[in-house]
Amino acid sequence: MKLNLLAILLLVQGFVFAQNKPTLIPYPQEVKWNEGQFELSNNTTLFVEDENFDTNHFINEIKFQTGIVLQVVQNSEEATILFSQTNDIKEEEGYRLAVTENSIQLKAKTTKGIINGSVSLLQLVGSTLEVPAVVIDDAPKFAWRGMMLDVSRHFFDVETIKSYLDLMAHYKMNKFHWHLTEDQGWRIEVKQYPQLTENSAYRTEKDGTRYGGFYTQEEIKEVVAYATKRGIEVIPEIDMPGHMVAALASYPEFSCTGGPFEVQTEWGVHEDVLCAGNERTYEFVQNILDEIMPLFPSKYMHIGGDECPKARWKECPKCQGKIKAEGLEDEHELQSYFIKRVEKMVNANGKKMTGWDEILEGGLSETATVQLWRDFHDKDAVRKIAEMGNDVIVSPTGMCYFDYDIVTTDVKQVYNYQPVPSDLAKEKHHHVLGGECTVWTERIPDNARLDFMVFPRIIAFSEALWVGQKQGFDNFAERLEKEYTYLDSKGVEYGPSSKVLDVEILNHIGELKVQAQALIEGVTLKYKKPSSEVFVDYNEAIEVKETGKIIIQGFRNGKAYGDPVSSNFVMHLANQANIELSTAPSKPYHKAGVEGLIDGRLGFESKFSDESWIGFNGEDVTATLTFDVPTSISAIQLRAYDEVGSWIMAPKEVEVLYSKDGKKYKSANKFKTDAISSDGDVLIYNWEGLSKAKAIKSIKIIYTNGGPLPKGHLGAGKPAWLFIDEIIIQ
Structure with a gap:
């Protein structure tokens, strides 16, 4: 089949129009795009029938977006933009918006309907002076579309x-x-x-x-x-x-x-x-x-x-x-x-x-x-x-x-x-x-931080409650991408839409490397070593040669994007050991795996759910570290998380044992925990002065679970979580 030139031009124009449609979020229930557009100018007149509608706010938003100042008139006959109330619209928050080359008419039963329709009109206007011809019939799927803010x-x-x-x-x-x-x-x-x-x-x-x-x-x-x-x-x-x-x-x-x-x-x-x-x-x-x-x-x-x-x-x-x-x-x-x-x-x-x-x-x-x-x-x-x-x-x-x-x-x-x-x-x-x-x-x-956590997630939430998933996520994601221009204009310091980057610690016979991968298109990565104050481009896995933090940050359009991923390293002997656990970590707190306890990376001190902490629900754990070559040890540092508000309790007891042959073990020290924190604390156990601990073949660390959650707790009597991370051996 052959297409004539006119048909091809119409197809191309249709494709371009589809690509350049204004962003509508949440997407309306019914949208019918038509040919042509309404031209905004400083001579455009506005009449609002509803006295409860904030006309000044609407005019200011149009000016903010386009620079145009609408002219308010005293009767509907003089208006090219008309907001009116009618009982023909049945839904309390529903509206009908019709844009032609000559006029814009918004009808609703209530002030809330007028407000909703005016928002759709603002989105149609965007930052241009051309409002595409369209007919929108719209009303929300759910009456309760809320946000709770804890102040x-x-x-x-x-x-x-x-x-x-x-x-x-x-x-x-x-x-x-x-x-x-x-x-x-x-x-x-x-x-x-x-x-x-x-x-x-x-x-x-x-x-x-x-x-x-x-x-x-x-x-x-x-x-x-x-x-x-x-x-x-x-x-x-x-x-x-x-x-x-x-x-x-x-x-x-x-x-x-x-x-x-x-x-x-x-x-x-x-x-x-x-x-x-x-x-x-x-x-x-x-x-x-x-x-x-x-x-x-x-x-x-x-x-x-x-x-x-x-x-x-x-x-x-x-x-x-x-x-x-x-x-x-x-x-x-x-x-x-x-x-x-x-x-x-x-x-x-x-x-x-x-x-x-x-x-x-x-x-x-x-x-x-x-x-x-x-x-x-x-x-x-x-x-x-x-x-x-x-x-x-x-x-x-x-x-x-x-x-x-x-x-x-x-x-x-x-x-x-x-x-x-x-x-x-x-x-x-x-x-x-x-x-x-x-x-x-x-x-x-x-x-x-409020902006970062709320946006853009609240935008997706608004669409889920207004129209549901009718348009599909891919369609929504395309519209969301265009919406960032509006958020930028309002100074919203939004966060990412999904996880920005993955970081993996490679440990090959004690040689540590940090490997990173961007997970979002258009994101580039930069990193900063402990001894540097400057971010440089990430091109290949970073060798870890010093104690301190390696920070990897995603960048998009020249701006930092998402939270940086900070890996805090300690160079120590356990990197060279083999490790076994008596108990497998519980889901979902097992991302670091067994090797995460000796990979040199410390867990965040304010966030137990990062990938370095591993968790166990209601169980004791024994970690056994074995060296291929007998090793002299001068100090051991252990770390556990304590945040009873999140159902996490520090171990009731931690015992360190060592063996020179990997069979017979001698107890070196015991640590007991009495304090309980609601706020999230990292408890550190230090064992030093090991002058006799030479030619050590194996170390055992026994973590005794904190026991049931305390009296008065929401989960009183239920087993507490145990969270541990790096076993540091010097």
Whole structure:
């Protein structure tokens, strides 16, 4: 078959048009591209029928993107761009956008629909003056498209919150869940309890500095009003009855023990909680909620309810008395009793209570909304909650926790997020409201790191909740690539979309090399040796000849891309040994393998999930190192991780033994661990002065597991993880 010249030209033009389509994220439900385009100019007129729509913001965004200043007119007849309301659009957040060569018309039922349509128009405009002719009929798949931000571990000011509300609106996210209280800081003014902001909003860090901050009630109102203009509902969270140590630091009389307490500096779960047996505690909660809830027009009030240890309640006469007086079975039913009483307070203010999925413990009211996070706890939990008749917001750790690094949760994983279980009956689907990406800030200390962790993953999340996976990931990835120009224009310091590079340590008879590979197209690698301050191009495996860090960094378009991979080396004799373990490492913490204990690379001191640490769940481990040639030893250093908040405990005991023949062993030293850290510490065991340890054939290191998780821990009684890394022999 032959094609004539005109047909070829039409095909080429069609291909070019397809390649140059504006980026639409999240992609609309229905898009029909037409020929031609609307030309923007300083003479373009705008009329907005909806008085609640923030016209100035839209005009400013058009100016920011194009330099064009739209002219606002007083009636629709004069307008070439017309935003109008109509009951013809049935969905609350739906809209119809029609662009022709002569006009742009946006129709919606509600202000939120107008906002959503205006965002699509801004994306169509991009940075050009030509808006392609198109008809878009659109509405979201899920009503709840949220982001939760924890401002208690690290505080973010009003301007940062506003900038995130702008970005959320640009991707049609509509719920901002504001996590305002924690053990590490109380962030909202309560005038009846001034010490909550004078004292509980600040903590004294380990270096003696004072850290913290809070929002006044006027600032809260300012943020809520700003969010409303962006079509975003603000849901406050006051976490209770656990995660309340900051409040108890000022008002210890509402605890089981009476204190004293300090605002916590360590992350994790803490035993001291509100006393559920004290009637004055409920008065305290009532007063706080009655003062806070009117600041938020949202029909929802989040009361947390997660990670509440029961140790204090078990020992508290008031709590035990309450259990007996109310005919409760145990402390779990006491938590349910507490939650149900608080729910009545929430309902009395005309709101619905929502909480993390621990509010299920001991029984749940029919009207509570559950936010599920523990997908590891019960894979069928969403279905079970919906079948109970309760609404559920789906925020599983495996896809929605943006404090997890990109290696753990990448953009593709987030894009494939589907909140509705495949085995949930269709008539129950309405109970799955949607989902939230959650941003816990233990390791997010500033705005730059916040951007890095949230973007671009939140963009994939927005599309998953708006339209699902209709376009396919490859199509989304192409659009995302173009979207970085917009993020750059807004100064967003985004992170990578997936793991940037792989690093492997090669150990051949004690000769160490670092081998790296870029995993993303367009990324080049550079590295820096311990004795250098300058990055140089990576071309081949790097020989390790000195103690210190070799840092490898990905670069894209001339800018650092992703986190650098730092390999901290110690030159020592174990590099030349053979090693065996009595117990195989547990998945998924086995990437380093057995050789990872003697490859010369130290694990990160702030991150147990890096590839150098290896983990064992509830088991003792014996490492046996054998030298081909008998070796004199002067010192041994061992390392273990301790972070009980992450279910990791340092070994209860470490014993070092040595043998001159590889058969008979003599105990050299034992180390015992008493301290437990919630914050993540590397414990180092040093054995020195081995003047008699000459001509050693073999070394045994016996690590005794830390035992069951301690009383009061969320997993109390369950086996702890043991994490170890480099065995350093000098």
